[in-house]
Amino acid sequence: MNLKNLISTYENGIATVTINRPKVLNALNKDTLLEIKEVFTKLGTDDKVKVIILTGSGEKAFVAGADIAFMQSLSAIEGFEFAKLGQEAFMTIEGCPKPVIAAINGFALGGGNEIAMACDLRIAAETARFGQPEINLGIIPGFAGTQRLTRLVGKTKAKEIIYTGAMIEAQEAHRIGLVNKVVPLVDLMDEALKMAELIASKGAVSLKLAKSAIDTGVEIDFHSGSLHEAQLFGLCFSTEDQKEGMSAFLEKRKAKFKNK
Ligand code: DAK
Numbered sequence: 001m002n003l004k005n006l007i008s009t010y011e012n013g014i015a016t017v018t019i020n021r022p023k024v025l026n027a028l029n030k031d032t033l034l035e036i037k038e039v040f041t042k043l044g045t046d047d048k049v050k051v052i053i054l055t056g057s058g059e060k061a062f063v064a065g066a067d068i069a070f071m072q073s074l075s076a077i078e079g080f081e082f083a084k085l086g087q088e089a090f091m092t093i094e095g096c097p098k099p100v101i102a103a104i105n106g107f108a109l110g111g112g113n114e115i116a117m118a119c120d121l122r123i124a125a126e127t128a129r130f131g132q133p134e135i136n137l138g139i140i141p142g143f144a145g146t147q148r149l150t151r152l153v154g155k156t157k158a159k160e161i162i163y164t165g166a167m168i169e170a171q172e173a174h175r176i177g178l179v180n181k182v183v184p185l186v187d188l189m190d191e192a193l194k195m196a197e198l199i200a201s202k203g204a205v206s207l208k209l210a211k212s213a214i215d216t217g218v219e220i221d222f223h224s225g226s227l228h229e230a231q232l233f234g235l236c237f238s239t240e241d242q243k244e245g246m247s248a249f250l251e252k253r254k255a256k257f258k259n260k
Pocket of ligand 1: 023024025027064065067070071079080083084109110112134142143
């Protein structure tokens with residue numbers, strides 16, 4: 001894969017994808033979204049990859065949003081195509097069967113906060129800043145920010161963030177449940193790797209089913225979600241990992257999952 005806007009590396013079951021446009025604070029243009037869609041589709045089906053970390057290049061920004069210079073002169077048709085591509089790219093991350101951890105190293109604004117929210121978990125540097133500043137540009141969030149932010153932090157906080165366009169600091173993002181953890185910037189990638197390694201030590205099938213149970217369940221009613229969970233729970237019993245996990249517990253040893 002010939003990548004111009006991303007760097008993708010792999011080590012010991014963990015892939016790290018870095019959005020690499022530091023001169024424009026890693027803003028998302030069409031080519032970057034195309035590459036995100038392509039890379040996450042590929043990593044999602046690569047059996048070697050157990051967990052993916054998404055981060056931004058440099059120390060200033062994770063992603064400062066959609067590329068305003070690119071968007072400024074779009075026609076209606078181009079705007080529609082850009083919107084569709086963005087939604088597809090973000091859905092590819094959210095629907096990726098592997099856990100995705102956002103390591104947020106700086107500004108996560110607009111589409112930057114939205115792409116972080118499409119990930120499963122978010123670890124933020126103390127210096128990270130979050131916001132949905134679209135209102136300042138005369139638009140509203142367009143990569144499902146109104147939906148994902150509301151689900152994560154509730155209607156009241158989501159409306160405050162979206163109506164004011166103001167930035168919030170990492171500790172406040174943690175307090176309202178937007179991020180899982182805040183760490184010093186120098187420790188960010190180590191902490192993300194530590195979490196990725198812990199998750200990568202579990203069975204890939206149960207991770208995938210847990211992700212599906214949570215993400216599908218939150219979009220449907222409680223009883224349908226519980227039924228979906230029961231079906232996936234049943235499916236676990238067709239795996240070698242369930243047999244190994246339970247045998248290992250009873251034999252008082254550490255499970256060696258085969259990811260099947
Ligand atoms: N796009 C393009 N370039 C950007 C950018 C962005 N979002 N953010 C920063 N840059 C560029 C700056 O223009 C500047 O370029 P040069 O002047 O050096 O050429 C360079 O990055 C460094 O930025 P600053 O000089 O501004 O750096 P500061 O430290 O002074 O300020 C900042 C950092 C992050 C506070 C500031 O850059 C800023 O406010 N940036 C814009 C943040 C923003 O408004 N983000 C939201 C973008 S709107 C859609 C769906 C979704 C969306 C759009 C469409 N559809 C459904 C179609 C999403 C929209 C957004 O995300």
